[in-house]
Amino acid sequence: MQTNLADFIKHTREGKEADAILRNCVHCGFCTATCPTYQLLGDELDGPRGRIYLIKQVLEGKPATAKTQLHLDRCLTCRNCETTCPSGVQYGRLVDIGRKIVEVQVPRPLGQRVLRTALKQVLPRKWLFTPAMKAGQAVRGLLPKSLQNKVPPKQDAGAWPSRQHARKMLLLDGCVQPAMAPNINAAAARVFDALDVQLVIAPGAGCCGAIRHHLNDHDAGLKDMRRNIDAWWPLVEAGAEAIVMTASGCGVTVKDYGHMLAHDPAYAEKAARISLLTKDLSELLYEFDSALQAKLNGKIGKRVAWHPPCTLQHGQQIRGKVEGILRAAGVDVQLCNDSHLCCGSAGTYSVLQPELSYKLRDDKLANLQAGNPELIVSANIGCLTHLQSGTATPVRHWIELIDSALARA
Numbered sequence: 001m002q003t004n005l006a007d008f009i010k011h012t013r014e015g016k017e018a019d020a021i022l023r024n025c026v027h028c029g030f031c032t033a034t035c036p037t038y039q040l041l042g043d044e045l046d047g048p049r050g051r052i053y054l055i056k057q058v059l060e061g062k063p064a065t066a067k068t069q070l071h072l073d074r075c076l077t078c079r080n081c082e083t084t085c086p087s088g089v090q091y092g093r094l095v096d097i098g099r100k101i102v103e104v105q106v107p108r109p110l111g112q113r114v115l116r117t118a119l120k121q122v123l124p125r126k127w128l129f130t131p132a133m134k135a136g137q138a139v140r141g142l143l144p145k146s147l148q149n150k151v152p153p154k155q156d157a158g159a160w161p162s163r164q165h166a167r168k169m170l171l172l173d174g175c176v177q178p179a180m181a182p183n184i185n186a187a188a189a190r191v192f193d194a195l196d197v198q199l200v201i202a203p204g205a206g207c208c209g210a211i212r213h214h215l216n217d218h219d220a221g222l223k224d225m226r227r228n229i230d231a232w233w234p235l236v237e238a239g240a241e242a243i244v245m246t247a248s249g250c251g252v253t254v255k256d257y258g259h260m261l262a263h264d265p266a267y268a269e270k271a272a273r274i275s276l277l278t279k280d281l282s283e284l285l286y287e288f289d290s291a292l293q294a295k296l297n298g299k300i301g302k303r304v305a306w307h308p309p310c311t312l313q314h315g316q317q318i319r320g321k322v323e324g325i326l327r328a329a330g331v332d333v334q335l336c337n338d339s340h341l342c343c344g345s346a347g348t349y350s351v352l353q354p355e356l357s358y359k360l361r362d363d364k365l366a367n368l369q370a371g372n373p374e375l376i377v378s379a380n381i382g383c384l385t386h387l388q389s390g391t392a393t394p395v396r397h398w399i400e401l402i403d404s405a406l407a408r409a
Contacts, residue, residue: 005060034340036360041356048091051071069103073099083314125175136151150389155183170242184246200235210347214348242277249381255316293328308339309378311380377401
């Protein structure tokens, strides 16, 4: 694709990156075949190729409009198009650059500004979000359905393992997950404990930065990233083997710290090291395959449907590892039809674009439930909560299933 970027962006770091990404696009349109919003709406501008043209126009100096903003807002950033693209177009990075510029050029209506500000200020701060979630859970039965969908019932985390081990790994506690589903991290700690590995939560680490970054507040997102690096660094220097991610949405972001902070001389080297150390827990547990098989030995006999989040299969390009671990536990894992398509959660998307989000959720659940599973498992807190809001079938993190199987071993 030929480009002629405007002076305001041409010689900047973001401009050079965007220009290189645009020039890789060959207009083939393969991406439209796997774009969830294009499948629903059938509008070229609601597919990756159309959005790339919109971003290109803005970068070349054409003023953005509310229509431009709407089509970019509708993008889930699922990155399915990156998996499909034969030219390796890094669409996720391009749309982040484009959205940030459009956000400056196109003022949002007051209601949108208030909602987006609330999401940016409350969700990443556990000291605000956790009390709010507890209050919501206390009166959950009185809440309207739209709010009940965002407030899962209170969950018991169970006991955190107390044994000490020579092998230690860091665990990102996250921002919303500890309040919404505290058993996920506890279950991960118990599974690793059974394998003689200790998971450690670093004081001071919190939101990975994804929420603010994807709401176009890049500076605040970078601040979150730097805070995490500062919290982890002493433990990394002390020999922590890895940084474990139990939420694939956080994992895809932390793995990108090296890129995000490459321009920061004070953090570039540390950020690159953090990215290399960051692993989804399926990557780590897959390395314990024989040990897990010996402990699990087919302990799970349930019909289980597996939903791979976009941030796992497209963002991190991890496929097959969770399935392998579950098979070691005796689960006959089958991917549902259209398993590559997004469930509609996509961070704050389900709040900001509820109509599209719920349509994608219902389509995903129809495919997941076609085999009449007793349980649906996934790997990201947003997906779990979103899917559970549309079904009576239990939806849990897959590590909870492994934890319960080890408890019976």
